[in-house]
Each structure stands twice: as C-alpha cells, then as structure tokens.
Amino acid sequence: MANTFLTPSVFAQEGLMHLENELVLGNVVHTDYSAEFSHKGDTISIRRPTQYLGQNDNLDITGYREDITQGKTTISMNRTVSIPVKIGAKDRTLSFDRLSEDVIRPAVIRMKDRIENELSQLYRQLYWYAGVPGTPLTSFDQLAQAGAQMTEVAIPNSDRSAFHAPTTAAKLANEVKNVYVTDKAKKAFEKAQVGYYAGFDNYETAYAPTHTAGTGTGTPVVNGANQGVTYDVAKDSWSQTLNTNGWTNSVTGILRAGDVFTIAGVNSVNPVSKADTGRLQTFVVMADANSGASTGPAALTISPPIIPTGAYQTVTAVPAAGAAITVVSGTAGVRSKQSLLLAPKCFALVTRALDIPNGSGLKTSTKAGNKTVISVSEFVDGNTLDQTFRFDILFGVKVLDQRLGMRFGQ
Numbered sequence: 224m225a226n227t228f229l230t231p232s233v234f235a236q237e238g239l240m241h242l243e244n245e246l247v248l249g250n251v252v253h254t255d256y257s258a259e260f261s262h263k264g265d266t267i268s269i270r271r272p273t274q275y276l277g278q279n280d281n282l283d284i285t286g287y288r289e290d291i292t293q294g295k296t297t298i299s300m301n302r303t304v305s306i307p308v309k310i311g312a313k314d315r316t317l318s319f320d321r322l323s324e325d326v327i328r329p330a331v332i333r334m335k336d337r338i339e340n341e342l343s344q345l346y347r348q349l350y351w352y353a354g355v356p357g358t359p360l361t362s363f364d365q366l367a368q369a370g371a372q373m374t375e376v377a378i379p380n381s382d383r384s385a386f387h388a389p390t391t392a393a394k395l396a397n398e399v400k401n402v403y404v405t406d407k408a409k410k411a412f413e414k415a416q417v418g419y420y421a422g423f424d425n426y427e428t429a430y431a432p433t434h435t436a437g438t439g440t441g442t443p444v445v446n447g448a449n450q451g452v453t454y455d456v457a458k459d460s461w462s463q464t465l466n467t468n469g470w471t472n473s474v475t476g477i478l479r480a481g482d483v484f485t486i487a488g489v490n491s492v493n494p495v496s497k498a499d500t501g502r503l504q505t506f507v508v509m510a511d512a513n514s515g516a517s518t519g520p521a522a523l524t525i526s527p528p529i530i531p532t533g534a535y536q537t538v539t540a541v542p543a544a545g546a547a548i549t550v551v552s553g554t555a556g557v558r559s560k561q562s563l564l565l566a567p568k569c570f571a572l573v574t575r576a577l578d579i580p581n582g583s584g585l586k587t588s589t590k591a592g593n594k595t596v597i598s599v600s601e602f603v604d605g606n607t608l609d610q611t612f613r614f615d616i617l618f619g620v621k622v623l624d625q626r627l628g629m630r631f632g633q
Contacts, residue, residue: 229310229322231588234612235599237323239590242331242597242616247428248342248563249335251384252570253623254594256298265300269623271458274494274534289534294458300575300619304337306330310610330614331597338572338595341620343386343430345570346561347481348622350507350526351376351629352551356436356559360387360633361394366421369564369631375500377493378627379566385423386563391633392417392427399425423564432561434632437479437511439554441470441519444545445486450529451541457528458535461625462509465529467548470519477514477521483507483552483630489529490539494626497536504538505551507625526625552632562631569628574618 243250256269271294278287308330310322353369354360366385374380387395399418417425446468457463470477478484485503492499509524527537553559574596576589587600600613622628 229610229612231586231599231601231612232590234327234601234614235588235590235597237327238331238599238614239592239595239597241323241328242334243592243594245332245335246594247339247426248386248430248570249338249572249594251424251426251565251567252342252572253568254572254574256571256573266297268295268297270295271461272624276497276534292455292458294454294461296459296461296621296623298571298573298619298621300573300617302337302341302618302620303577304334304614304616304618306333306614308612308614310612312608334597334614334616338616338618338620339428339430341618342570342572343428343432343563345620345622346432346434346563346630348507348509348526348625349563349569349628349630350483350505350625351378352483352505352507352632353564353629354562354631354633355551356553356557356632358633359394360391360562360631361398363398363421366395366423366425366631369629370422372502373564373566373629375493375502376491376626377495378629380422382567383423384565384567385425385631386428386431386565387417387425388431388560388562389427389429391431391560391562392425395420395425431563434481434552434559434561434630435479436550436553436555436557436559437476437482437508438471438474438556439478439482439550440474441477441514443467443469443484443519443521443548443550445542445548446518446520446544448544449541451531451538452528454528454530454533454535457530461528462524462526463528465506465523465525466520467523468518468520469548470514470521472514472519473516474514474519476511477519478508478512478523478550480508480510481552482550483632484548484550486542487547487549488540489542489546492536492539494536499539552630559632562633564629564631566627568623569625571621571623572618573621574616577615577617579615 446466491504
C-alpha cells in the first residue's frame with residue numbers, strides 16, 4: 224500500500240528534526256535574531272555593546288558625563304540551499320522510517336554541511352590568537368592557557384565552547400578520560416562533544432577551518448607614526464587601515480585574510496578595567512594584501528582598531544614609526560588547523576521562512592525549530608507519477624562581536 228503520509232508538512236517536520244540534530248556549531252552560536260527579519264527585508268542592523276569608563280572614588284558627577292556612542296553591524300540573509308528529491312511510485316511503498324533515513328536525512332545533511340562550513344569560515348575575522356602553527360593542541364594545559372588569555376580580555380567564562388578538528392578532538396579525548404568529567408559533559412546534546420574540559424564544552428567537528436598563510440616575508444615595520452583611531456571612526460567596521468613597509472617587494476598575497484600579527488610595544492588591555500594584560504595585542508588582517516615595489520609597502524585592513532584611550536580602548540599605546548611587525552599565524556603559505564574558542568554571542572546564525580506561494584500544483588509547508596527554519600514544497604509529474612519534494616533553507620551568518628572569540632592555531 225502506498226505511504227499516505229508523504230506530505231510537505233511531514234517532510235518539513237522530519238527534515239527539521241534531522242537538521243537540528245546534526246548541527247554542531249549551529250547548535251551553539253547565537254540564533255535569537257531570526258525573528259528580527261520578519262517583514263524587514265534581507266538585512267538588519269545590530270547595535271554593538273556599549274562600554275563605559277566610569278568615575279572612581281567620587282560620588283559627585285556634576286562635571287562628569289559619558290556620551291553614548293554605539294556602533295552597529297549588519298546581518299544579511301543572503302545564503303540559500305535548495306535540494307529537490309524525487310520519489311517514484313515504488314519509493315512510496317517504503318516505510319516512512321526508511322524514507323526518513325534514506326531520503327530526508329541525506330538531504331538535510333547537505334544543508335547542515337553548508338551552514339557549518341559558512342560558520343567555521345568566520346574564523347578569519349577573529350583576532351585573539353593562541354597556539355603555534357605546527358604544534359598540535361593535545362593537552363589540558365594548552366587549552367587552559369588559551370582560556371586564561373580569554374579571561375584576561377574579559378571574554379565571559381560561562382558557556383564557552385571549543386570546536387576542534389577530529390585529530391585534535393581525539394587527542395583531547397584521550398586526556399579527558401584520565402580526569403574527572405562533570406555531569407555537564409555527561410549530558411551533552413551532541414555525540415560530537417568530547418567533554419567539559421579546561422573551561423570549555425569541547426566539540427569535534429569536520430568543519431574546523433584550515434588557514435593558509437600569506438607569504439609574510441621581509442622585515443616588516445609600521446610605516447609612520449600616529450596611526451591610532453577613535454571609536455567614532457571605527458565603531459561600525461571595528462577595523463582600520465595600517466600602513467606598513469619592509470615586506471618583500473612586489474608580492475601578491477604578502478598577507479592573506481585571517482593572518483595574525485603583533486606590533487612591538489603595543490600590548491592588549493582588559494576592555495573593562497583598561498589594565499595592561501602584559502601580552503602583545505594580536506591583530507587580524509581582514510582582506511588579502513599585496514606588497515609594493517621599492518620599500519615593500521602594504522596598506523593592511525586590520526582588526527581591532529588601534530584605540531589608545533577612552534571607553535573602547537584596545538591597546539596600551541599607538542605603535543611607533545618603525546615598530547617591528549611579527550606574523551604569528553604562519554608564513555610562506557603554511558597551512559594550520561584552527562580550533563575555535565567561542566563565547567555564545569561571538570557568531571550568529573539567522574534563518575527565515577522563504578515566501579513560497581501555494582497553488583498551481585505547488586504545496587508548501589514551513590517549519591520553525593529552536594535554531595532553524597526549513598521549507599518543503601511538493602509538486603507532482605502527472606506523466607510519471609513522480610513526486611518531487613523540494614527542501615529549501617534561507618540563512619545568514621555573521622561575527623557579532625570579534626572580541627568574544629579566539630583561534631588556536633596548530
């Protein structure tokens with residue numbers, strides 16, 4: 224007997240269940256902005272968190288004011304995945320469990336693949352950096368030290384997650400088995416979870432990114448003094464241009480997006496207390512850069528912006544002219560796996576229902592879950608009696624706040 228339960232509604236509900244069960248990164252990142260897109264087009268603006276200096280040891284604020292200056296970032300719903308699945312008359316005699324496992328699950332796994340990959344590629348915008356390319360992450364101490372760096376720069380220590388390549392996860396899992404694992408880890412919602420370890424919920428993911436470094440050769444230095452900026456200038460992009468020279472002359476890709484470097488004499492600060500962390504600030508290159516002729520100049524788009532004072536201070540000092548630049552994420556095209564260490568509001572995943580009309584032989588159902596929205600449409604070929612179920616998802620990904628995530632290169 225034909226399976227009478229093959230409707231768009233049933234397929235959408237089953238597909239949604241499989242999709243949300245399969246997501247790893249997508250199950251942890253921030254998703255609360257999806258509702259904001261209702262009837263507002265494909266882009267929304269999100270205000271950046273406000274920071275303050277405050278006045279200490281003086282209750283009289285007569286002469287003290289802090290202006291509220293908020294930056295903003297945008298999230299665009301600009302990615303889609305569409306998967307048509309054809310089911311013939313013979314296929315409809317299968318049990319629904321078989322159809323779910325053999326037809327629906329493989330379709331939504333392709334959706335999961337795209338979502339997880341797009342999220343992982345956001346790593347290029349993270350500037351906090353730990354680890355050394357070529358040195359594997361294998362121990363509690365290495366991961367805990369990275370967590371300590373995150374605490375020094377006021378990244379919340381609650382609900383931190385770490386996402387590792389399978390080989391890294393396997394090495395850490397071997398460490399975990401020798402230590403006490405908390406109940407929190409035992410209740411993990413993902414089979415991918417390695418354990419609660421060194422202050423992180425640790426996950427294995429096939430989508431841990433690999434960074435390919437730029438050439439990065441020469442003796443690079445800061446080209447010119449007074450290259451700091453104000454928050455007003457950088458509040459929306461959270462980036463700036465840094466003029467440098469001393470690179471090897473005339474190289475295409477002297478640095479690549481995602482390369483990380485330090486500048487001599489420029490330390491990071493705790494964004495709340497403004498205290499010097501004692502560590503050099505790490506800067507990420509936001510776009511591929513080429514070096515010019517003669518003195519090897521290169522104008523770099525970098526994050527964070529160099530803000531030496533005020534509520535949004537990022538560094539202890541503006542770099543001096545001629546200050547040495549050291550690339551820490553690898554040079555000469557070195558490839559290094561990146562573990563992602565994230566607070567919940569570092570990355571965002573947003574989804575929204577597509578506006579698909581019913582009628583003219585098309586039946587559509589849209590289902591919303593805790594993290595995603597999926598649509599399934601059905602149409603029938605009267606000549607062959609084949610049913611086609613079309614799975615669609617519309618989504619966007621974004622780094623909400625670069626300050627809340629770290630990369631561990633290895």
